[in-house]
Amino acid sequence: MFETLSQRIRAAVDKLRGRGRISEADLKTTLREIRMSLLEADVNFEVAKAFVNAVQEKALGAQVLESLTPAEQILTIVYEELVQTLGGEAKQPTLKSEGNLWFMVGLQGSGKTTTSGKLAAFYKAKGRRPLLVAADTQRPAAREQLRILGEKVGVPVLEVADGERPEVTARRLREHLTFDYRDLVIVDTAGRLQIDEALMGELAKLKEVLRPTETFLVIDAMTGQEALGVSRTFDERVGISGLILTKLDGDARGGAALSARYVTQKPIVFAGVSEKIEGLEPFYPDRLASRILGMGDLQTLLEKAKAVELEGPLKTPGEITLEDLITQMRQMRKMGSFADILKMIPGVSRALPPGFTVDEKAINRLEAIVLSMTREERRDPRILNASRRKRIAAGSGTSVQEVNRLIKTFEETKSMMKSLAKQKGRGAFRNPFGR
Structure with a gap:
């Protein structure tokens, strides 16, 4: 939800990026586009009008026209006004000990x-x-x-x-x-x-x-x-x-x-x-x-991660296995769809293209490939010869090419992690795949 509204508001503000100064006409044009995006999102006309008027009043009062970063200031004001429109501080029902x-x-x-x-x-x-x-x-x-x-x-x-x-x-x-x-x-x-x-x-x-x-x-x-x-x-x-x-x-x-x-x-x-x-x-x-x-929601993401106990003991890159990968994938699914998780990471949401989705079927195929392996194969993919890969493809309903692609990506990820560990002088890495 709100994807279209999010894109329209960000697009309106982004037009101001890179400008050293903006005119009052520029500000009114941006606010007009924001009002239209609210109306298209089915926001009531009175609500949209009051919202834009409040943003305009604050923007002029904050001397945005004289700012060197007008886009960032307007975005901050829009954010603050959105928070107020949605209720300000979070409120939960009052619970007595009984009754x-x-x-x-x-x-x-x-x-x-x-x-x-x-x-x-x-x-x-x-x-x-x-x-x-x-x-x-x-x-x-x-x-x-x-x-x-x-x-x-x-x-x-x-x-x-x-x-x-x-x-x-x-x-x-x-x-x-x-x-x-x-x-x-x-x-x-x-x-x-x-x-x-x-x-x-x-x-x-x-x-x-x-x-x-x-x-x-x-x-x-x-x-x-x-x-x-x-x-x-x-x-x-x-x-x-x-x-x-x-x-x-x-x-x-x-x-x-x-x-x-x-x-x-x-x-x-x-x-x-x-x-x-x-x-x-x-x-x-x-x-x-x-x-x-599109600013992400790191706090909710952290709470979801804590609820499913995503954290695990430290592992060096060489210890990471495909078993860790499948364990982490299953835990992440408890937090929601992969696309939603990505959008909660600050900065990532703005970088994603409009209408971005994650192919959940592809994720299912990846999981099927790993589950079709023996425990020994998951722990050491180097033993996967041609006949083993053919068996895994048949057992998972995929192709040998997909099996090869998964193994290649996994090995490249491990190599990248080893390289990063050496650059940062660490002997251990937090395992991004699992336990």
């Missing part, structure tokens, strides 16, 4: 049920004892879906029966908590394909009875301009304390992320970044702004 009850609201198809399961998994991993409440009686499969998610993450699910009154639901919930203590209750409420009076009335009544400590509006980041009306109506009729964006890994233009927070003035607390149960991350405005501007 936490969260309401999940939103339109049908926004991802409420899946997000409820992800939240349960997220906080269970942090030592909490969540309980899921399947209160969506409008969508037939909703309760079954939440039940499956609950089983997957090891969290119990209390199901609301068809036609059950809110008072009965509240009583059943109290009874459940008396014999099964839980310090976080997540209620998956009903949704509709569009907002209507019946939906708002049901949610308002259920909220009045259950008295949640937090009410989160779940928004599909691919809804575009529609997200504004949805956000405003839910906040006015039900009252929300925060936003959760789903499908932030999709190919939508992403205007909802920039617009919803501006309209409601409520913080975005989480973002869904994949369909996996662990694909939910706390929302950091500064990190997303950095990604949008």
